[in-house]
Amino acid sequence: MKKILIALDYDPTAQKVAETGVSLCNEAGDMVTLLHVIDSPAYYVSEEYSPIMGFSGYMNPEQPGVPGLDQILGGTEKYLQKTRAHLGHPEMRTLVKEGDPGKIIVLAAAEMKADLIIMGSHSRRWLEMIPMGRITTYVLHHTRIPVLIVPTGKEGVNNDLQDKA
Amino acid sequence: MASYKSIMADILSTTMHIQEQFPELTKFIPEMPVTIPVNIDQEITIKSLKEYHDSLKKLSEYYSMQHKAEPLPAKT
Numbered sequence: 547m548k549k550i551l552i553a554l555d556y557d558p559t560a561q562k563v564a565e566t567g568v569s570l571c572n573e574a575g576d577m578v579t580l581l582h583v584i585d586s587p588a589y590y591v592s593e594e595y596s597p598i599m600g601f602s603g604y605m606n607p608e609q610p611g612v613p614g615l616d617q618i619l620g621g622t623e624k625y626l627q628k629t630r631a632h633l634g635h636p637e638m639r640t641l642v643k644e645g646d647p648g649k650i651i652v653l654a655a656a657e658m659k660a661d662l663i664i665m666g667s668h669s670r671r672w673l674e675m676i677p678m679g680r681i682t683t684y685v686l687h688h689t690r691i692p693v694l695i696v697p698t699g700k701e702g703v704n705n706d707l708q709d710k711a
Numbered sequence: 712m713a714s715y716k717s718i719m720a721d722i723l724s725t726t727m728h729i730q731e732q733f734p735e736l737t738k739f740i741p742e743m744p745v746t747i748p749v750n751i752d753q754e755i756t757i758k759s760l761k762e763y764h765d766s767l768k769k770l771s772e773y774y775s776m777q778h779k780a781e782p783l784p785a786k787t
Contacts, residue, residue, distance in 0.1 A: 562747065562748075562755060565755075566719070566755065569715065569716075569719075570716065570719055662723075667740065667741040667743070667746070680741075682740065682741045683737050683738045683740070683741060686726075686730050686734070686737040686740065687734060687737055692723055692726075692727050692730075693726060693727075693730065694719065694722065694723045694726065695722075695726055695740055695741070696747065697743060697745065697746040697747050697763045698746060698747065
């Protein structure tokens with residue numbers, strides 16, 4: 547039995563990361579945990595409509611501005627539960643933590659004695675504010691647990707070009 | 712033709728090799744130019760994963776040549 551931690555941000559690329567992770571851990575008995583780390587509430591402000599796992603987001607348009615922590619926590623729980631339903635893995639655990647994403651991912655993986663961490667290389671949504679690459683580099687530097695990086699592109703441009711070539 | 716799982720295992724193995732042997736290179740991993748399709752309606756293909764793995768291997772091999780470090784372990 548493997549313990550696998552899949553770290554997800556709130557970005558459309560998270561779907562690819564989650565699907566990749568689950569495809570690798572479909573052996574019976576594998577314990578999969580989906581983790582989302584809440585950094586700053588300001589990062590959750592977006593006017594974009596960007597569906598993830600068929601879920602369009604949790605921000606209430608009637609309450610503009612930076613959301614409160616309770617609102618983010620509730621939304622994030624809902625997001626992870628929707629993700630779990632999308633992935634069709636009923637035994638999957640979900641975990642929401644608050645703090646520095648890199649540190650929390652390393653800590654959570656150590657606490658659950660994870661055999662593998664799966665995370666994306668980039669976040670398109672937060673690229674300007676929280677470069678996922680920085681978090682990925684931090685995790686690679688600070689854990690001895692194997693880390694599988696799902697190479698999600700910055701903009702998806704590279705692949706669009708490759709596909710057309 | 713390699714399977715999806717075997718390529719992912721290769722990617723993990725090469726990433727771990729870089730993580731252990733060349734930690735100073737890890738900052739380049741998120742910057743690798745070859746990536747998988749991220750649009751929801753695009754499938755992740757074996758081809759894109761293999762291209763990503765090849766680019767990771769090249770990074771590791773080139774760096775190990777320059778620094779005379781241990782090469783990637785032979786595939787079993």
